[in-house]
Amino acid sequence: xxxxxxxxxxxxxxxxxxxxxxxxxxxxxxxxxxxxxxxxxxxxxxxxxxxxxxxxxxxxxxxxxxxxxxxxxxxxxxxxxxxxxxxxxxxxxxxxxxxxxxxxxxxxxxxxxxxxxxxxxxxxxxxxxxxxxxxxxxxxxxxxxxxxxxxxxxxxxxxxxxxxxxxxxxxxxxxxxxxxxxxxxxxxxxxxxxxxxxxxxxxxxxxxxxxxxxxxxxxxxxxxxxxxxxxxxxxxxxxxxxxxxxxxxxxxxxxxxxxxxxxxxxxxxxxxxxxxxxxxxxxxxxxxxxxxxxxxxxxxxxxxxxxxxxxxxxxxxxxxxxxxxxxxxxxxxxxxxxxxxxxxxxxxxxxxxxxxxxxxxxxxxxxxxxx
Amino acid sequence: xxxxxxxxxxxxxxxxxxxxxxxxxxxxxxxxxxxxxxxxxxxxxxxxxxxxxxxxxxxxxxxxxxxxxxxxxxxxxxxxxxxxxxxxxxxxxxxxxxxxxxxxxxxxxxxxxxxxxxxxxxxxxxxxxxxxxxxxxxxxxxxxxxxxxxxxxxxxxxxxxxxxxxxxxxxxxxxxxxxxxxxxxxxxxxxxxxxxxxxxxxxxxxxxxxxxxxxxxxxxxxxxxxxxxxxxxxxxxxxxxxxxxxxxxxxxxxxxxxxxxxxxxxxxxxxxxxxxxxxxxxxxxxxxxxxxxxxxxxxxxxxxxxxxxxxxxxxxxxxxxxxxxxxxxxxxxxxxxxxxxxxxxxxxxxxxxxxxxxxxxxxxxxxxxxxxxxxxxxxxxxxxxxxxxxxxxxxxxxxxxxxxxxxxxxxxxxxxxxxxxxxxxxxxxxxxxxx
Ligand code: HEM
Ligand code: HEM
Ligand code: HEM
Ligand code: HEM
Ligand code: SF4
Ligand code: SF4
Ligand code: SF4
Ligand code: SF4
Numbered sequence: 117x118x119x120x121x122x123x124x125x126x127x128x129x130x131x132x133x134x135x136x137x138x139x140x141x142x143x144x145x146x147x148x149x150x151x152x153x154x155x156x157x158x159x160x161x162x163x164x165x166x167x168x169x170x171x172x173x174x175x176x177x178x179x180x181x182x183x184x185x186x187x188x189x190x191x192x193x194x195x196x197x198x199x200x201x202x203x204x205x206x207x208x209x210x211x212x213x214x215x216x217x218x219x220x221x222x223x224x225x226x227x228x229x230x231x232x233x234x235x236x237x238x239x240x241x242x243x244x245x246x247x248x249x250x251x252x253x254x255x256x257x258x259x260x261x262x263x264x265x266x267x268x269x270x271x272x273x274x275x276x277x278x279x280x281x282x283x284x285x286x287x288x289x290x291x292x293x294x295x296x297x298x299x300x301x302x303x304x305x306x307x308x309x310x311x312x313x314x315x316x317x318x319x320x321x322x323x324x325x326x327x328x329x330x331x332x333x334x335x336x337x338x339x340x341x342x343x344x345x346x347x348x349x350x351x352x353x354x355x356x357x358x359x360x361x362x363x364x365x366x367x368x369x370x371x372x373x374x375x376x377x378x379x380x381x382x383x384x385x386x387x388x389x390x391x392x393x394x395x396x397x398x399x400x401x402x403x404x405x406x407x408x409x410x411x412x413x414x415x416x417x418x419x420x421x422x423x424x425x426x427x428x429x430x431x432x433x434x435x436x437x438x439x440x441x442x443x444x445x446x447x448x449x450x451x452x453x454x455x456x457x458x459x460x461x462x463x464x465x466x467x468x469x470x471x472x473x474x475x476x477x478x479x480x481x482x483x484x485x486x487x
Numbered sequence: 488x489x490x491x492x493x494x495x496x497x498x499x500x501x502x503x504x505x506x507x508x509x510x511x512x513x514x515x516x517x518x519x520x521x522x523x524x525x526x527x528x529x530x531x532x533x534x535x536x537x538x539x540x541x542x543x544x545x546x547x548x549x550x551x552x553x554x555x556x557x558x559x560x561x562x563x564x565x566x567x568x569x570x571x572x573x574x575x576x577x578x579x580x581x582x583x584x585x586x587x588x589x590x591x592x593x594x595x596x597x598x599x600x601x602x603x604x605x606x607x608x609x610x611x612x613x614x615x616x617x618x619x620x621x622x623x624x625x626x627x628x629x630x631x632x633x634x635x636x637x638x639x640x641x642x643x644x645x646x647x648x649x650x651x652x653x654x655x656x657x658x659x660x661x662x663x664x665x666x667x668x669x670x671x672x673x674x675x676x677x678x679x680x681x682x683x684x685x686x687x688x689x690x691x692x693x694x695x696x697x698x699x700x701x702x703x704x705x706x707x708x709x710x711x712x713x714x715x716x717x718x719x720x721x722x723x724x725x726x727x728x729x730x731x732x733x734x735x736x737x738x739x740x741x742x743x744x745x746x747x748x749x750x751x752x753x754x755x756x757x758x759x760x761x762x763x764x765x766x767x768x769x770x771x772x773x774x775x776x777x778x779x780x781x782x783x784x785x786x787x788x789x790x791x792x793x794x795x796x797x798x799x800x801x802x803x804x805x806x807x808x809x810x811x812x813x814x815x816x817x818x819x820x821x822x823x824x825x826x827x828x829x830x831x832x833x834x835x836x837x838x839x840x841x842x843x844x845x846x847x848x849x850x851x852x853x854x855x856x857x858x859x860x861x862x863x864x865x866x867x868x869x870x871x872x873x874x875x876x877x878x879x880x881x882x883x884x885x886x887x888x889x890x891x892x893x894x895x896x897x898x899x900x901x902x903x904x905x906x907x908x909x910x911x912x913x914x915x916x917x918x919x920x921x922x
Contacts, residue, residue, distance in 0.1 A: 119639035121632075124559055129642035131687040135599065137591035137676050141666065145594070150665035150674065154799040157749040165667050173667060181507040183627070185514035185532075186604035186613045193597035193604075206593040206617055208662070208711050215667075234509035236500025247750030256620060259542040260535075261568060261584065261627060263552040268542070270507045271499055278502030288753035303818035304620055309715040309826070341861075376552055383546040396715055398707035400770055400793045403714050405824055417543040418498040440756050441768060441793075473823060 142203035144173045144217040160285050161243035162222070174222045175215050178229055178241040179252050179277070179284060182210040183260060183270050191232070191240070199225040209252045209294075211245050244285035248292060251284070253277060255297035256304045258316075264369045265299035266316030266386035267415055273297055275419040276314070276427055283431075290438040290447070293431065294396075301368050309394035311444040312427060313406045320385035321346075321365040322378035330356035333375035341370040366472075388413040388423045392430055393445030401446050409456070411467035426462065433460040452486050489515070490530060491537030495544065511536055514613045523609050526636070527629050531612035534578030535628070538570055556583050556631055558638040562693040564649030565634055582612070582628040585637060586650035588683065588690075589624050591676035592663045602645055610637050621700070622660030623650035648687075654861075655693035659683050661703035662710040664723075669799065670792070671705035672723025672808035673836035679703050681840060682847075695851070696858035696867075706804065707792050713816075713827070718864040719847065720813040720827040721836070725805030728785040729794070735801035736761075736781045746797050765794050809835045812846065814876070815865030825865040828873065830880060832887045846880060853879040 120126055138146070148167035155165040163175040196204040196214060199221060205213045214225055229241040245251035253276065256262065258269025276295065277284065283293075296307035299316040307313035329335075335358060339347045344366050350359035358378075360371075371378045390413070394406030409430070413422045430444075437459060438447035448456045457464045470478040489512070499508045515532035518525065528534070542549050549571050556567040566584040573580040587603075603624070607613060612628035619625040629637065641647045650658035659682055662668070664675030682701060683690065689699075702713035705723040713720035738744045739759060745752060746759045761781075766774045773787035774794065781801075783794075795802045812834055813827030834842055850864070858867045868876045877884060886892075902909045 119636045121635070124635060127643075128560075130560060130648075131691060132642060132646065132648045133684045133687055134588035134680070135590050135645075135647055137594060137680055140590050140594040140596050140599065142594070145666050150671070152665070152667060152669040152671075153803075154669055155748050156745065157752070160753065165669070175667070179505060180617070181505050181510065182616045182618065183507045183510070184615055184617055185510050185517075186608045186615070187514050187517050188510050189600055189604050189615065189617065193600050196597050202597045204595055204597070205663075206595075208622075208660075210618070212617075234500070234506050235513065236497075236506050236509040238500065238506040238509060239503050240505055242503065242505065247747070247752070249753060254620060257616075259539060259548050259550075261550065261582070263548065263550045263568070265548050271496075271543070274499050274502065274504055274506060274508075277504035281503045284504075286753040287750055298818075303824075308818060308824040309712065373552060381547045386546070394715075396709045396712045398709065398789075398791050399796060400768055400791055403709070403826055405826075415546045417546065418495040440751065440764065 140203065142173075142201060142215055142217070144171055145203075145215070147171065148173070157246050157287070160249065160287055161246055162226070163246060171217070172219070173215050173217055174219060175213050176222070176226055176229060176243060177207070177211050177213050177245050178243050179245055180206075180210055180212045180241075181270065181274075182255070188240070195225075195228060195241075199228065207245075207252075209245070209254050211252050212241070242281070242284060247287040248289045249283055249285075249287040250280055250289070250293050250295065253295045253297055253314075254307075256299050258297075258299040262299060262304075264302065264372060264381070266318050266381060267299050267314075267388055268417065269297055269299050271418060272314060272388070272420050272423060275421075275424050279424050279428065280431070289435055290440050291443045292397075293434075293444065295427070308391070308405055309396050309403060310406055311392065311394065312430060313391040313394065314423065314427070315389045315391060316386065317389045317412065318367040318369060318380050318382070318386045319412065320380055320382050321360050321362045321367065322369075322371055322380040324352075324357060324360065325377035325379075326352040326355055326357040329358065329375065329377035332377045335375075338371050338375040338378065341374040343368060343370065347371060384414070387415050388420070390423070390426055390430070393443075393448045395443050395445055400441060401443070404445050406445075407448075407453075408468055409460075409462055411465060429460050429462065454486050489536075490533040491540060493536050493540040496536060496540050508536070511614065518608075518613060521608070525608075526610045527612060527633055528578040528580075530578030531582070531628055532578075532614065534576040535582075535612065535614070538572065538576045538579055541572065541575075550582075556634060558635055558649070561649060561691045563652035563655050563691060566652055568628075579612075579628065581630050583631065583634065585611075585626040585629065585634070586619065586621075586623040586652055586658065587626060587641065588648050588650040588658050589618055589622050589660070591661055591679045592666050593618065593622075594666065599645065603647075606637065606640050606645070610640070621650070621657050623658045649691070651690045651698075653693040654695050654697050655691070655699070656686050656689040656695070657698050657700045658690070659701040659703070660711055662705050664703075664705040668705060670708060670723075670795065670804055672725055672804055673705065673721075673810050675703040675705045675723070677838065678721070678836060678840065678843075681838070682843075685840075685844065686847075689851075695855060697861045697863050699851075699854075699864065707790055708796070714813060715816050715824075715826055716818075717816055717827065718814060719850070720816060721810045721843075722813065723808065723836075724790050724811050724833065725808040726833055727805040727807040729783055729788065729805060730803040731781055731783065732801050732803075733780060736798065737779075739798050739801055744798075744800055748796075748799050750796075765797050768793060809833050812843070814850065815863075815868050817863040817865045825869075827865070828868070829888050830877065831882065832885060849880055 232240040296310040297314040346364035390410035391406035616625035661675035661679035664671040702717035773784040775782040812831040816827040
């Protein structure tokens with residue numbers, strides 16, 4: 117039984133898709149599916165949802181690293197077996213939700229979760245991430261597993277969340293705050309509509325490994341990959357290779373994805389950019405993109421202090437000054453971006469003025485501004 | 488003890504937020520001790536820590552792209568990864584990722600998760616992402632010979648398939664919807680599951696110009712961010728009236744219920760002021776409160792969800808529910824970031840979803856035909872124009888689709904727009920107009 121490398125097609129099963137979600141629903145969810153009336157956040161990280169049948173489900177939301185070991189998942193299962201009848205769920209933002217169907221089960225569950233710590237002293241299951249506060253940071257692979265990152269992901273997330281830990285466990289902000297991280301311009305995590313986005317960027321054009329480029333890469337594909345048309349075929353020392361017009365390079369790394377002989381990550385060249393003021397929800401104002409407010413911060417492993425510091429400046433200036441219900445971007449628009457830079461203390465530099473496509477729409481065509 | 492010294496990473500064990508370094512270390516120790524007959528390198532976790540420490544020193548990544556890996560017959564679901572210091576870190580010499588298609592809304596039974604853990608401990612690194620940004624369960628790091636074995640065990644023992652990668656349909660994902668949210672305007676879990684099953688071929692066998700993503704939000708709050716992340720964003724909405732429980736409104740005004748379901752309770756924002764916080768913030772100014780009765784001019788409401796979010800016990804979504812369908816979101820590269828554009832203002836979303844399937848297939852047919860290699864749908868729509876796109880979808884132009892009408896009059900008139908067409912006789916013209 118099992119896979120037979122000599123006969124790979126024997127008894128092969130394909131195209132069966134994911135497991136049916138109905139197999140995995142806790143009974144209280146199944147019974148009240150589509151019948152929910154309202155909900156309350158009892159305390160940060162604890163929700164109750166009330167059904168028209170009168171049934172209630174109590175949820176404890178805890179933060180998690182999306183990078184987790186099977187040992188840790190087994191521990192999560194042990195908790196869910198002990199308190200939640202063998203069910204649990206994960207949220208879109210890498211949080212874990214434990215659900216119980218009776219208030220009396222809530223306290224033991226919360227105490228159990230709160231008591232668990234990793235050997236190094238960090239909390240395994242910090243409760244929070246609800247309401248007008250900070251939730252977990254969605255992020256991509258970074259130095260753990262991708263080939264094009266400009267920055268690490270998990271390490272920066274850990275450094276930022278350690279520093280903002282109390283706000284994960286509180287709801288004192290004017291509105292929801294969503295922080296996201298993507299480790300290169302590809303933005304696998306699609307961070308471009310976040311209240312605060314941490315983005316990895318490169319600042320150096322690719323190096324050219326002429327010795328091997330012609331053999332390792334399909335040159336026409338590398339040329340076609342470049343969004344700015346900066347790459348041309350070239351012959352160097354009799355070998356087929358490419359030339360890059362550095363002036364036109366936007367440091368996107370597409371060429372490196374196509375051609376491993378064009379690496380561009382660099383100790384000095386690569387680092388963090390910060391974007392702010394995006395949102396997804398349609399609540400009050402329309403969804404909007406995040407805007408670049410810090411063009412570059414060097415990589416500072418292991419704890420990226422300058423990045424953490426800049427995020428705190430932005431976040432707390434907003435928390436102090438915004439009106440109730442105002443998202444970070446709504447606040448910046450109301451006070452004006454000139455005030456945003458004043459209040460956050462961030463320097464405004466030429467790099468923040470758009471010079472890519474459709475740049476004109478972001479310049480000011482009016483005499484209305486603030487001194 | 489630890490195979491590699493990791494002074495930089497050890498700094499990330501401090502602080503209160505869960506430490507991924509502590510977690511990888513505990514897995515490394517368990518792999519050292521375990522009597523499971525590990526099929527992937529025992530040192531996978533300790534070497535991963537060593538490699539990451541080296542990256543922290545160098546500040547340049549040590550992974551390489553390349554090497555064709557995958558399971559037979561599928562064009563996606565496995566991502567090849569090799570480290571560029573294999574001699575120093577043999578445990579992660581090849582460290583491929585497997586994407587496993589997560590269930591709708593990511594509910595699990597512990598039974599299933601434990602089975603998955605047993606499989607992955609034995610045949611992989613024991614490290615996962617719960618979950619990747621697309622939604623998949625990501626099994627992080629295994630060797631080439633293990634891939635078919637893992638696929639076999641997933642399909643035979645766990646009744647579970649891989650997710651998508653490459654130029655194909657990516658694993659769809661959805662919000663919790665009717666599972667536990669009173670705002671769900673359609674059944675996101677059922678739709679996500681059904682479309683995933685319907686389009687298994689498109690998911691496993693890349694045949695598109697580029698990737699394609701579906702995401703399903705149950706309401707305009709947008710908890711899975713479909714409007715920013717999906718080529719097709721399905722966002723729940725309704726077209727009748729918000730249901731009002733006037734007694735409960737008074738309950739909020741009188742301080743009996745916490746506004747916002749308690750979401751702002753970490754700070755003293757003063758007593759709840761319905762005039763200022765609800766009526767005054769309604770973006771369409773379509774609400775009125777005379778101290779006794781709340782009135783909503785539903786015809787003018789744009790269903791932004793604000794009032795409902797503030798007073799969930801008093802206000803409920805309407806009953807004639809369905810979804811708005813938007814197309815074309817993508818992350819910035821290459822043409823800049825795009826959000827999805829409203830294409831179908833309202834569609835009923837009911838099993839067997841024929842109308843939606845019909846629309847999807849029209850879009851895919853056209854994109855497969857007209858899309859350039861590595862051109863996302865949103866970029867193609869920009870290139871061919873939104874007018875063309877709605878023609879492809881067989882939809883009539885509707886002012887709901889736009890923010891404002893064009894401000895330039897450079898209309899690309901077509902011959903059929905002009906009565907009689909473009910054929911004219913210059914001789915006739917000359918009869919009236921001298922040269
Ligand atoms: C040229 C463009 C892109 C390239 C070369 C690229 C490449 C990659 C690679 C190699 C990975 C695997 C990382 C790993 O696990 O080792 C990945 C993951 C992923 N990509 Fe992309 N990507 C590109 C664009 C995008 C875009 C535009 C999006 C989203 C709109 C996206 C979404 C994702 C997601 C969601 C993942 C899973 C990431 C995670 O959860 O860590 N990718 N991509
Ligand atoms: C040699 C073996 C290679 C393997 C196993 C491989 C594997 C992968 C994988 C798994 C991804 C991530 C896609 C995703 O996020 O789903 C990716 C991205 C990509 N690779 Fe490769 N790659 C290889 C070589 C190449 C070569 C030679 C090229 C170009 C000539 C190339 C072009 C790309 C492109 C364009 C992407 C981005 C695709 C996307 O955004 O979906 N790859 N590759
Ligand atoms: C008071 C009204 C709201 C309720 C009842 C609500 C409910 C929920 C629920 C049930 C989830 C879990 C969904 C899932 O993981 O599939 C969730 C997650 C989320 N919601 Fe909402 N939501 C509300 C308002 C909002 C608003 C106004 C925003 C944006 C401004 C928002 C953004 C999000 C985001 C980004 C997530 C992912 C969070 C995470 O996974 O930790 N929600 N919300
Ligand atoms: C063969 C093509 C064109 C010819 C022969 C032409 C000729 C003229 C002439 C003679 C005037 C002066 C009118 C007057 O003050 O009496 C004028 C004004 C103007 N033209 Fe054109 N034009 C042409 C195309 C265009 C185009 C394509 C545009 C716009 C894209 C344009 C924009 C203008 C504008 C803005 C004015 C000033 C109008 C005003 O403020 O009064 N013209 N043109
Ligand atoms: S954002 Fe860039 S570096 Fe990060 S996982 Fe995606 S492609 Fe890799
Ligand atoms: S990094 Fe991007 S812009 Fe620069 S040469 Fe490569 S593909 Fe072109
Ligand atoms: S998108 Fe709407 S329906 Fe879905 S979980 Fe969020 S609030 Fe609920
Ligand atoms: S949903 Fe929004 S637009 Fe509609 S009445 Fe409520 S606040 Fe006004």
